[in-house]
Amino acid sequence: MTRAPIAVVGPTASGKSSVALAAAAGRDDVELISVDSMQVYRGMDIGTAKPTRAERDRVRHHLLDLVDPTDEFSVTEFQRAYRAAFADIAERGHRAILVGGTGLYHRAVIDDLDVPGEWPDLRRRLSDEADTVGPERLHERLALLDPVAAERMEATNTRRIVRALEVCEGSGRPFSSFGPGLDAYPPSTVRQIGLRWDRAVLTERIGQRVRQMMDAGLLDEARVLADAGLSKTAAQALGYKELLAHLAGETSLDAAVAEIVLRTRRFAVRQLRWFGRDPRVRWVDIEHDPVAEALPVVREALDA
Template sequence: MGGVGPGRGVVAVVGATGTGKSDLAIEIARAVGGEIVNTDSMQFYRGMDIGTAKLAPEERGGIPHHLLDVLEVTEEASVAAFQAEADAAVRQLLDRGKTPVLVGGSGLYVRAAVDELEFPPTDPQVRSRLEEEARRRGIGPLAERLAAVDPVSAGRLKDERRIIRALEVHEITGRTFESFMPQRRYLRPTVQLGLAMDRAELHARLELRIERMMREGLVEEARRLCGHGLREARTASRAIGYRQALEVIDGTMNEAEAAASTLTATRQFARRQETWFRADPRVIWLDATAPDLLEQALRAVADGLPHGDTLVP
């Protein structure tokens, strides 16, 4: 199969969980001389393997993977930190003449990796003062203050945490929170490939996946991670599957109930992922079950990135 020349840009494989993104990304990377960059926020965590459907090293087709297993479960995943790390990984790959193939369904992390995205700064002292004011006076006066300096955000934000965040940003920068909202502008030439499939088929796939996770020892994995701080972790402990596994460990669910709860949550998450990626008109949608899926994907890459040779089987 033909390849594309160096310096061509970035490929991102996106879509709902269970659609086969990881497998397609590996095939694309093999075909175009690329390496994988992970954009699944839960796959950043070391030891969270079964519940995130993380490919084992022997399942990665010999293709190097970047930004997997970079955090302990007690650490907080940060989109801003990821943005810098992803940019460094992409630059390094392009400098080596490799095609970065991003793969994952965490929408904001994908945007952080491929788009011009500016994150508003934070100041713990400012936020603490605003939180204390909200405790003393209620959120009403803060909402009124936000309406005076940032009426667009004030009309959109209703919960206390976000109102405080918008006021924090305005106090630090003098800019409205709305001014930091991202535009759809790529940092560099990029092709986003979205995988889609019939919902009933996706639900059947997800059911099989959850059954396999339980069979392979998701509860035991969670029990082991409790020794590394999973239960106290703010983000990792709430991950789909791990939250339910902790309830099994605590005796508030049995494994069958945990599997059913995990399946429901995963289906809901898949719908949210599809809604997020469908909102981006730049995504090229492909049928995940098409027999010529790889050929379609490679044609889209060749058509969408500069300096590419025609990719044909």
């Protein structure tokens, strides 16, 4: 019988991957599925905190390195890839742990959301318009067509605004109307375990993580990607967007790194709000060590 997956969720730098790896360690029947919109891109390793080769050799991972960073990648494509990966795991009689912080991708797979279609020509036109007049103007238009969707996204998030307008104009329906709606939380067989830190401690962990990424060669990784070219989606990734601006001569390295830290902190707040609205998440308040404190809860879920 196919067993439902476990999900480890929470904000960036909370220790999700470490907990999931520890839960799978020593068990030959557990595999990990990444639920991260940027880990699907090849070569975007340091800035996405992608599992290392040693970690992947120790525990089997799925949905990493699916496409080149020059390619666009959508939630619909992620759903398709997830279904194939989950079927592959289930066929071997194994159990899946979902790990990642991309909220929309997470909901799309655990709730099998009704994802709207795509209109590439319309998307290109809207993207060109955003480049010309700025995303704020498009956000104003979205607020008229779909105020619920507009409220859920920042007025500077070009990619999400363009996608929402593409769906509104292409389908004739509000972007927020698809599926049960992100405000609905139907019963689910997926047991979700969330890692939650004191806000000040998480802020310090984020700063430390960014410094570690820079020490590991994030700037060089961004330079290689810039030379090869990035899709609009990949170019918005945290860490890369700011360093691309530095490499283009638009800002100093120190300013770029400071902006990475700031944007990552804001992103973590949005992640906490996103997952915090889901009443199905069982939260573990972490004080010092996410593995020591959350691992028993994950193991309990695996053995249930």
